[in-house]
Amino acid sequence: xxxxxxxxxxxxxxxxxxxxxxxxxxxxxxxxxxxxxxxxxxxxxxxxxxxxxxxxxxxxxxxxxxxxxxxxxxxxxxxxxxxxxxxxxxxxxxxxxxxxxxxxxxxxxxxxxxxxxxxxxxxxxxxxxxxxxxxxxxxxxxxxxxxxxxxxxxxxxxxxxxxxxxxxxxxxxxxxxxxxxxxxxxxxxxxxxxxxxxxxxxxxxxxxxxxxxxxxxxxxxxxxxxxxxxxxxxxxxxxxxxxxxxxxxxxxxxxxxxxxxxxxxxxxxxxxxxxxxxxxxxxxxxxxxxxxxxxxxxxxxxxxxxxxxxxxxxxxxxxxxxxxxxxxxxxxxxxxxxxxxxxxxxxxxxxxxxxxxxxxxxxxxxxxxxxxxxxxxx
Amino acid sequence: xxxxxxxxxxxxxxxxxxxxxxxxxxxxxxxxxxxxxxxxxxxxxxxxxxxxxxxxxxxxxxxxxxxxxxxxxxxxxxxxxxxxxxxxxxxxxxxxxxxxxxxxxxxxxxxxxxxxxxxxxxxxxxxxxxxxxxxxxxxxxxxxxxxxxxxxxxxxxxxxxxxxxxxxxxxxxxxxxxxxxxxxxxxxxxxxxxxxxxxxxxxxxxxxxxxxxxxxxxxxxxxxxxxxxxxxxxx
Ligand SMILES: Nc1ncnc2c1ncn2[C@@H]1O[C@H](COP(=O)(O)OP(=O)(O)OP(=O)(O)O)[C@@H](O)[C@H]1O
Ligand SMILES: [Mg+2]
Numbered sequence: 001x002x003x004x005x006x007x008x009x010x011x012x013x014x015x016x017x018x019x020x021x022x023x024x025x026x027x028x029x030x031x032x033x034x035x036x037x038x039x040x041x042x043x044x045x046x047x048x049x050x051x052x053x054x055x056x057x058x059x060x061x062x063x064x065x066x067x068x069x070x071x072x073x074x075x076x077x078x079x080x081x082x083x084x085x086x087x088x089x090x091x092x093x094x095x096x097x098x099x100x101x102x103x104x105x106x107x108x109x110x111x112x113x114x115x116x117x118x119x120x121x122x123x124x125x126x127x128x129x130x131x132x133x134x135x136x137x138x139x140x141x142x143x144x145x146x147x148x149x150x151x152x153x154x155x156x157x158x159x160x161x162x163x164x165x166x167x168x169x170x171x172x173x174x175x176x177x178x179x180x181x182x183x184x185x186x187x188x189x190x191x192x193x194x195x196x197x198x199x200x201x202x203x204x205x206x207x208x209x210x211x212x213x214x215x216x217x218x219x220x221x222x223x224x225x226x227x228x229x230x231x232x233x234x235x236x237x238x239x240x241x242x243x244x245x246x247x248x249x250x251x252x253x254x255x256x257x258x259x260x261x262x263x264x265x266x267x268x269x270x271x272x273x274x275x276x277x278x279x280x281x282x283x284x285x286x287x288x289x290x291x292x293x294x295x296x297x298x299x300x301x302x303x304x305x306x307x308x309x310x311x312x313x314x315x316x317x318x319x320x321x322x323x324x325x326x327x328x329x330x331x332x333x334x335x336x337x338x339x340x341x342x343x344x345x346x347x348x349x350x351x352x353x354x355x356x357x358x359x360x361x362x363x364x365x366x367x368x369x370x371x372x373x374x375x376x377x378x
Numbered sequence: 379x380x381x382x383x384x385x386x387x388x389x390x391x392x393x394x395x396x397x398x399x400x401x402x403x404x405x406x407x408x409x410x411x412x413x414x415x416x417x418x419x420x421x422x423x424x425x426x427x428x429x430x431x432x433x434x435x436x437x438x439x440x441x442x443x444x445x446x447x448x449x450x451x452x453x454x455x456x457x458x459x460x461x462x463x464x465x466x467x468x469x470x471x472x473x474x475x476x477x478x479x480x481x482x483x484x485x486x487x488x489x490x491x492x493x494x495x496x497x498x499x500x501x502x503x504x505x506x507x508x509x510x511x512x513x514x515x516x517x518x519x520x521x522x523x524x525x526x527x528x529x530x531x532x533x534x535x536x537x538x539x540x541x542x543x544x545x546x547x548x549x550x551x552x553x554x555x556x557x558x559x560x561x562x563x564x565x566x567x568x569x570x571x572x573x574x575x576x577x578x579x580x581x582x583x584x585x586x587x588x589x590x591x592x593x594x595x596x597x598x599x600x601x602x603x604x605x606x607x608x609x610x611x612x613x
Contacts, residue, residue: 001493004481011480289476292437293537294465295493296458374438376472377428377549 001295005303006310008283015282018275019311020318023353026268027319030261030349031341032326037257039339043181044247045240050123050143050177050186051092054209055218057239058089058225061232063206065243067110067180069094071203072231079229080208085221087214090115091191092207095198099185100163101150109146109185111164113194121209122175122188128158129173134190140164141173145334146185162187164197178338181247265352272311273360280304280364284371292373300368308361316353320346383446384545384577385411385434390443392429392600403429404600406443413544413577416568416590420582420609421597427581428549430597434579435547436464448544465493469538471548471567475530477522477537483529484509484518487536494541501540508536511570528559535567546571548580557586564590585609 010016047066048057058080063069080089093113098106114121119131127144134141140162142150147157162169164187175188189197195204210233212221218235225233234242248254280287287300295303323341330336392404403426411417411434419427432438434445436452445452448467452460469490477486485498487505492498502518509515512532514525522530531551538546551567552560564587571578572592580591588594588609596604604610 003498004478004485004489004492007481007485008478011478283478285474285476286478289470289472290489290493291461292464292470293490293493294461294463294468296461299493372438374432376437376470376476377432 001299001303002306005306008286008303009279009307009310012279012282015275015279016311019272019279020315022268022271022275023311023315023356024318024322025271026264026356027316027349027353028322028326029264029267030352031320031323031345033257033260033264034345034348035323035327035339035341037253038342038345039336040181040253041244041247043179044243044245046178046180046243047094048236048240048243050175051121051209052124053120053211054092055212055236056086056210056222056225056233057236058208058210058229058231058233059206061230063232065246066094066207066239067243068246069206072205072208073203074205076205076229076231077208080210080225080231083221083225083228085212085216085224087211088118088120089208089210090118090120091205092121092209093191093194093198093204094206095194095204097165097187097197099150099169099187107150107185109164109187110180111194111197112186112188113191113198114188115209116190116192119190123177125176127174127176131173133172134188134193136170136172138168138170139172139189139193140169141175141188142171143175143177143179143186143188145177145179145183145337146187147174148334149183149185165199167197169197179334183335265356268352268356269359272356273363276308276360276364277367280367284367285376287368288371288373288376291371292376297369301365304361304365304368308357312353312357316350319349319353383410384413384448385409385579386446387411387434388444390430390433390445391441392426392433392438393441402600404433404440407600407602409595409602409605411545411577411579412593414572414574415592416572416578416580418580418582418588418591418594419597420588420594423583425597426600427597431547431549431579431581435468435470435545436460465490465541467544469541469543469546471531471534471538471546471551473550473553475522475534475554477530477533479522482519482521483514483525483533483536486522487533487540489537490541490543505536505540508540508570509533512536512566526559527555528563531555531563532566535563535570539570544576546576546578548578548582550582550584551580552582552584552587560584561586 060070060072077091080086095111097109097111099109100106122131133139142157151157157171160171212218222233222235327339387407387409390404390407393400393402421427433440455463484502484505488501491501506515506518509518514529514532517525517529568590593607594609595602
């Protein structure tokens with residue numbers, strides 16, 4: 001009977017494709033929007049991910065994220081270094097500046113001053129040249145996303161001169177970094193050099209990045225730093241979460257994506273529900289005949305379930321393939337750099353598909369079960 | 379109860395609710411249907427023919443009365459038992475054929491066997507044998523909408539007989555057909571459906587085929603007013 005059920009469904013090409021479209025569309029919308037949402041809010045932590053060596057981030061107690069920060073007195077560095085369990089500690093400066101490009105445009109950039117000696121605070125990999133180019137005079141390294149922003153016409157950024165807060169800067173390398181939430185251009189330079197670019201306020205030590213000695217946990221050392229210095233210290237995971245939370249709390253992004261996901265679900269219920277009901281209504285006489293001939297209600301439930309399962313499996317697969325294709329097609333676009341589909345998301349959309357089909361299948365099924373077999377003689 | 383009775387209906391009353399009031403459609407019908415005969419149920423529109431055969435074949439509960447089909451009191455069975463009883467004992471032919479549009483003629487004719495759990499291959503083979511008897515085995519692989527009305531009704535007849543039921547029930551089998559194909563379908567039905575151990579009830583308006591009946595029951599306002607081998611004079 002399941003074979004008959006499947007043939008009944010696939011034989012009605014228009015409705016079959018309508019159902020597949022409904023499920024695939026919902027899956028695509030939910031999966032794709034959740035993927036973009038997760039990747040986007042994770043950008044709130046890009047500053048943390050781009051400094052992979054730092055195990056503990058130390059900051060002024062009012063600082064919240066890598067970008068929402070308040071500088072500390074320069075004595076903080078030595079205080080952190082004197083805390084037991086701190087293997088190393090380096091200064092880290094984050095500030096904003098204006099840059100005048102070759103064409104005369106003014107652009108806001110983030111300046112990140114990394115430790116002169118170790119270059120800790122830079123992303124792990126470079127797209128072109130090496131980190132050591134920072135030793136050359138007036139050297140800055142630009143992030144790869146920034147290249148797209150600053151050199152839209154495809155010019156080679158290496159060797160380009162910039163005017164950074166009226167100071168000379170020369171791009172000598174491109175870093176492979178995760179774009180920030182705002183996709184702002186990032187320029188890495190040595191800490192000592194960064195002090196020249198950022199106009200003098202008294203305190204210009206935004207963070208102290210620290211590593212912990214073997215046998216210590218980052219959380220334990222962070223607690224000890226807080227106790228001993230009165231500064232705020234967070235492990236890299238905590239600080240990454242803080243960056244994500246900041247985006248979630250301070251932007252309309254969760255609401256907007258939430259609305260789209262709910263819409264995807266509602267549209268799925270609407271399309272699938274209508275099409276499924278139409279399909280059942282068109283076939284109600286046949287179902288009635290089957291019931292009269294001697295097909296039990298439980299077999300009818302099995303038939304409609306098989307139809308729903310087929311639509312669900314194929315539609316869901318199409319939707320997921322669509323999302324993967326979408327992400328893949330845009331992988332060359334700097335905005336989508338590093339996008340991935342967390343494994344939980346396909347499960348969420350699968351659950352949504354199951355719920356859509358359970359609701360609509362049940363509604364459709366009810367009319368079949370309520371059909372009197374005697375109605376076939378009318 | 380008569381030994382060769384296929385159906386034994388006693389005191390059948392059926393009421394329908396129409397708004398506030400209750401309409402009595404069948405007023406206590408007592409009748410037996412015998413195997414080996416083709417029994418026609420005729421009467422004016424609204425006289426209760428469909429209601430009566432629906433009750434006799436186990437798809438409509440009587441308000442009062444008892445129906446035995448081959449000795450089984452069918453309305454004392456549980457729902458599932460009754461469904462399985464129909465599957466094993468009764469073949470149905472509907473006015474609108476009610477074939478499944480997306481499977482071919484052979485598969486449509488094989489539906490009762492498939493419902494009984496037979497594999498599709500052998501079920502289709504059996505169905506095709508029957509389609510041969512009905513002279514449409516060459517149409518076995520066509521979809522219902524590629525067949526004429528007469529051909530579709532022959533596929534429906536094959537579906538009603540393929541599992542060798544002991545009772546065949548038809549409601550207006552020729553109503554959707556023109557005169558000549560209606561006549562041909564009924565000739566064929568008589569040829570393949572009538573057997574010594576099988577009963578066949580046909581509801582019809584179609585006076586062109588009355589001569590094919592072994593027995594004619596006339597229903598008027600929910601009562602049997604004539605029971606004989608021919609039509610009464612005044613009809
Ligand atoms: N489900 C129902 N609900 C209410 N009334 C019904 C129902 N089924 C039948 N009736 C009524 O019962 C009466 C007999 O109906 P039935 O269908 O048995 O007549 P029939 O002899 O088959 O007529 P026709 O030749 O037009 O098919 C009619 O008056 C009809 O309106
Ligand atoms: Mg009728």
